[in-house]
Amino acid sequence: MPxxxxxxxxxxxxxxxxxxxxxTAWAIALFAFLYLPIVVxxxxxxxxxxxxxxxxxxxxxMCSLPPDQIGNITVWNGFTACWFSxxxxxxxxxxxIVVSLQIAAGASVIATVLGLCAALALARMKPRLRAPFDSxxxxxLVVPEIVIAVASLIFFVQARNYFHAFxxxxxxxxxxxxxxxxxxxxxxIIRARFVGMxxxxxxxxxxxxxxxxxxxxxxxxxxLMPAIxxxxxxxxTFSFDDYVLPAFTNxxxxxxxxxxxxxxxxxxxxxxxxLATIMLAATVLAVTITAIVLRRSRAPGRxxxxxxxxxxxxx
Amino acid sequence: MTAITEPEAATTxxxxxxxxxxxxxxxxxxxxxAPSFLYYAIFFLGPMAILxxxxxATQKGFGSLSYGFxxxxxxLIFTSFYLDIFARTLLMAGIGTVxxxxxxxxxxxxxxxxxxxxxxxxxxxxxxxxxxxxxxxTYALKIxxxxxxxxxxxxxxxxxxxxxxxxxxxxxNYLPLFILPVFASLERMDWTLIEAATxxxxxxxxxxxxxxxxxTLPGVVTGALLVFIPMTGEYIIPNILGGGxxxxxxxxxxxxxxxxxxxxxxxxxxxxxxxALSIFVIVYILVATKEERFGA
Numbered sequence: 001m002p003x004x005x006x007x008x009x010x011x012x013x014x015x016x017x018x019x020x021x022x023x024t025a026w027a028i029a030l031f032a033f034l035y036l037p038i039v040v041x042x043x044x045x046x047x048x049x050x051x052x053x054x055x056x057x058x059x060x061x062m063c064s065l066p067p068d069q070i071g072n073i074t075v076w077n078g079f080t081a082c083w084f085s086x087x088x089x090x091x092x093x094x095x096x097i098v099v100s101l102q103i104a105a106g107a108s109v110i111a112t113v114l115g116l117c118a119a120l121a122l123a124r125m126k127p128r129l130r131a132p133f134d135s136x137x138x139x140x141l142v143v144p145e146i147v148i149a150v151a152s153l154i155f156f157v158q159a160r161n162y163f164h165a166f167x168x169x170x171x172x173x174x175x176x177x178x179x180x181x182x183x184x185x186x187x188x189i190i191r192a193r194f195v196g197m198x199x200x201x202x203x204x205x206x207x208x209x210x211x212x213x214x215x216x217x218x219x220x221x222x223x224l225m226p227a228i229x230x231x232x233x234x235x236x237t238f239s240f241d242d243y244v245l246p247a248f249t250n251x252x253x254x255x256x257x258x259x260x261x262x263x264x265x266x267x268x269x270x271x272x273x274x275l276a277t278i279m280l281a282a283t284v285l286a287v288t289i290t291a292i293v294l295r296r297s298r299a300p301g302r303x304x305x306x307x308x309x310x311x312x313x314x315x
Numbered sequence: 316m317t318a319i320t321e322p323e324a325a326t327t328x329x330x331x332x333x334x335x336x337x338x339x340x341x342x343x344x345x346x347x348x349a350p351s352f353l354y355y356a357i358f359f360l361g362p363m364a365i366l367x368x369x370x371x372a373t374q375k376g377f378g379s380l381s382y383g384f385x386x387x388x389x390x391l392i393f394t395s396f397y398l399d400i401f402a403r404t405l406l407m408a409g410i411g412t413v414x415x416x417x418x419x420x421x422x423x424x425x426x427x428x429x430x431x432x433x434x435x436x437x438x439x440x441x442x443x444x445x446x447x448x449x450x451x452x453t454y455a456l457k458i459x460x461x462x463x464x465x466x467x468x469x470x471x472x473x474x475x476x477x478x479x480x481x482x483x484x485x486x487x488n489y490l491p492l493f494i495l496p497v498f499a500s501l502e503r504m505d506w507t508l509i510e511a512a513t514x515x516x517x518x519x520x521x522x523x524x525x526x527x528x529x530x531t532l533p534g535v536v537t538g539a540l541l542v543f544i545p546m547t548g549e550y551i552i553p554n555i556l557g558g559g560x561x562x563x564x565x566x567x568x569x570x571x572x573x574x575x576x577x578x579x580x581x582x583x584x585x586x587x588x589x590x591a592l593s594i595f596v597i598v599y600i601l602v603a604t605k606e607e608r609f610g611a
Contacts, residue, residue, distance in 0.1 A: 016519065024425060026425065027426070030418060030419075034487070034491075036459065037458065037459050072463045118350075121343045123343075133348055136352075140359055144547065146550045146569060147366070150366070153572060155365050241449055248569075257448070276448070283446050283447050287439065
């Protein structure tokens with residue numbers, strides 16, 4: 001009998017070990033799936049035009065070839081770094097990126113301020129009073145973006161018809177539309193942190209004679225800062241990457257995603273890969289720095305993952 | 316000194332003093348919600364109201380319409396051509412969601428169960444694609460799937476501009492969004508329960524099925540809904556990876572406002588899409604509140 005039990009126990013341990021290896025293999029396959037396209041995109045930022053295209057090309061800079069004469073660039077043709085300079089001097093891409101950065105900065109600031117104000121009041125409100133506002137917030141997140149986009153389009157056109165002071169379709173209408181979604185995300189992130197940190201320190205400040213404004217400035221705001229920064233960064237990213245809403249409410253303004261989308265649909269050069277690679281590098285750098293800062297300021301493990309959750313608005 | 320004596324004074328005083336002390340509790344005024352409430356009312360509810368009005372309006376010639384209560388647009392949705400598009404969209408989103416769950420759950424499980432030092436790194440690797448451009452990720456996938464690329468030429472997998480490419484794109488883009496909440500719920504789980512079960516003779520798979528899966532099911536359902544909703548409203552993936560050959564409802568809506576100039580029908584389709592989605596959301600809320608009432 002003891003032998004049988006022992007045998008079962010080792011069998012179980014062996015099963016546990018193979019299960020672990022199985023899960024690890026699956027996870028590695030998933031990470032390969034997630035990163036292979038990105039790696040390929042970065043590698044192909046250094047790809048030459050096809051040999052056929054180059055044989056009939058007589059200029060000095062091969063990266064000045066237009067998309068329709070570049071040949072097959074989905075196979076490797078040889079190394080060149082000239083797409084980076086071509087991308088950074090592109091007459092359509094760079095202005096579009098500047099416009100996107102402006103809109104994203106504006107949308108991020110407005111959304112974070114709106115979200116912060118709402119989060120402060122909502123966090124300690126009675127659930128019954130909070131419910132209508134909460135459902136409105138969730139509604140802004142659940143309605144598909146394409147629906148918000150077309151609804152905003154007809155709204156902006158009508159508003160311009162009736163009030164001539166209302167901005168025409170362009171940068172401002174894109175920003176106005178994006179703030180709806182971003183303010184909801186910002187509110188949820190900041191409120192999660194605000195609820196999580198409790199009110200004991202603020203109560204102590206009140207007891208020691210500090211007024212509401214001083215308490216907010218000296219106690220609440222500094223402690224909310226990580227969530228506020230996370231909300232602002234996430235708003236910025238969402239706004240900068242957003243295609244669907246701007247595609248309908250842009251008028252004649254071109255944003256980076258709009259230019260990128262039509263390039264992907266109708267032909268592009270590796271200059272697009274080069275610009276995407278630069279942005280990817282900036283994102284990875286920003287995320288890594290954030291992670292290191294978070295890790296330094298808090299104990300690793302459970303707490304660090306919680307901060308990351310807050311940063312993603314999951315809690 | 317005063318800080319110590321003051322609360323004492325408050326407790327020695329009668330009920331009214333107590334209430335005064337309570338009113339000092341840090342609370343922010345309700346009017347702070349006013350700016351965002353106003354913003355939502357104008358720039359979210361406003362467009363939604365106009366959308367409803369447009370869907371019931373009648374198209375009169377090019378670009379002009381008269382408001383009324385015309386349900387012709389909604390009737391048009393219930394013709395087989397458009398019902399097919401709705402069915403196809405929900406089916407593809409459903410397949411995409413199931414695939415995401417099957418691919419993503421084991422990874423979330425692996426991260427929560429087996430990782431210690433590298434947990435943060437793995438989480439970071441999941442998060443980075445989440446912070447990079449959706450369009451660029453889809454474009455990156457398109458390079459790989461291109462008919463002139465290595466996958467098609469050397470391995471014979473030529474699926475660009477088919478529903479298979481769309482399914483791959485859905486899973487690829489929404490995996491991080493599913494893994495993160497499921498990982499959070501696995502992290503909160505009490506793993507000693509598994510130890511107890513296996514010590515009492517449960518086979519590992521049964522312990523997983525009866526404890527882990529059951530405890531993390533709410534997280535899985537939430538994560539699944541979190542990816543199902545945007546998949547149903549997807550516009551970019553069917554366009555870039557489907558090449559317009561396999562349109563979702565979102566693409567048909569977009570067409571009504573871009574090329575077809577039939578805004579009332581586009582509005583009606585939008586309302587239809589929201590109605591279809593709201594069924595799933597309501598079922599989810601009912602299930603979630605039921606769990607809360609009877610669970611735990």
